[in-house]
Amino acid sequence: MPELPEVETIVRGLARTVTGRRIAEVRVETPRSVVNDLPGDFTELLRDEAIAEVRRRAKFIVMPLASGRTLTVHLRMTGRLIVERAPAEDPYARVRLRFRDGGWLRFSDMRKFGRMRLTANGQWAAGLGDEPLELSFTPRRLANLLAGRRGPIKSLLLDQRVVAGVGNIYACEALFQAGIHPARRAGSLSRVRVERLHSALIRVLEEAIAKGGTSVEHYVDAEGLEGGFQNNLAVYGREGLSCLRCHAPVKRVTIGQRGTFYCPRCQR
Ligand SMILES: [Zn+2]
Known part of the structure; x- marks a missing residue:
């Protein structure tokens, strides 16, 4: 999608x-x-x-x-x-x-x-959550959105009522960049780790926009051209391949009914 x-x-x-x-x-x-x-x-x-x-x-x-x-x-x-x-x-x-x-x-x-x-x-x-690339989406704002949430952080990132526009690919990639395990309880993240996640999320989204998006399935832009970010994916779609950072095999698990890719060594 x-x-x-x-x-x-x-x-x-x-x-x-x-x-x-x-x-x-x-x-x-x-x-x-x-x-x-x-x-x-x-x-x-x-x-x-x-x-x-x-x-x-x-x-x-x-x-x-x-x-x-x-x-x-x-x-x-x-x-x-x-x-x-x-x-x-x-x-x-x-x-x-x-x-x-x-x-x-x-x-x-x-x-x-x-x-x-x-x-x-x-x-x-109505009901759509924060735009992650707007200036109002600060680390403090993200911390407030996650506070008290018992669900896995990955599922919270996918919830369009919390953060709008993030889907499976960028949730996986941002969590990898931030070193956070996708099943970790959202409300349990320390302030420092929330800040890391905030900057990872923005960085991943901005890099993907700069590359014209990710074409893993059907996506093409308004001129019918594919994006280029599929070549930059660190974990998404890389089950069994070695982590780009530590060489451990990337794992795939199901969280909230969605396939979730992560490095068991880099993400805690
Ligand atoms: Zn790793």
């Missing part, structure tokens, strides 16, 4: 290419891929709208429209948003937007879990 760095990479690509463009035509190929919170027809409401801005909130791609409405996209497992000159052949195309000045935006999604949603206001984002 695309996580914060992948969604951020897509958002930056879209911001460059679709900001200010007006929609001339909307083709919904798969009705269940679309959600409309407003009275009226999705296709009709979106026609003649202009995309005022493209930004990210958690793993959502958020496109405020000229009318004040908002179009959001959540890619879930296999969703893609591709900007193209002409509509490409694609059996997984769910929605296609044609711009008035030519060019298309294609929402493609093999597994059909992703959603394109037209909504009136920011209600869709």
Whole structure:
């Protein structure tokens, strides 16, 4: 699933290419891929709208429209948003937007879990946790979020109500960089270790954004290009391979029903 760095990479690509463009035509190929919170027809409401801005909130791609409405996209497992000159052949195309000045935006999604949603206001984002790359997300803030929590730190990092945008890959990588065992009880971490985790999380996310994200499954950016951070993964997907730091074999365990990779020697 695309996580914060992948969604951020897509958002930056879209911001460059679709900001200010007006929609001339909307083709919904798969009705269940679309959600409309407003009275009226999705296709009709979106026609003649202009995309005022493209930004990210958690793993959502958020496109405020000229009318004040908002179009959001959540890619879930296999969703893609591709900007193209002409509509490409694609059996997984769910929605296609044609711009008035030519060019298309294609929402493609093999597994059909992703959603394109037209909504009136920011209600869709209710309950989302802190953005880890915002300045307000300080070590002290993270310590407050973890205080008293009995669950494993790995699961807390994945909880979108606590820290938004972090998924399995970056939770594993940040915990490795911080030397923290993924099953450790979140509320039991010392102040120093919380600070280490805070800086590891930000560093991993920023490095991944700089590399254009991680392509381990289906992820490509808005131009259809793969990211490069998969070559920088220290533990994720490396079960049985030697730890880059100490050469012990990387282990895989299941925590909160998610495959979790860690080094049993480096992470305590
Ligand atoms: Zn190690």
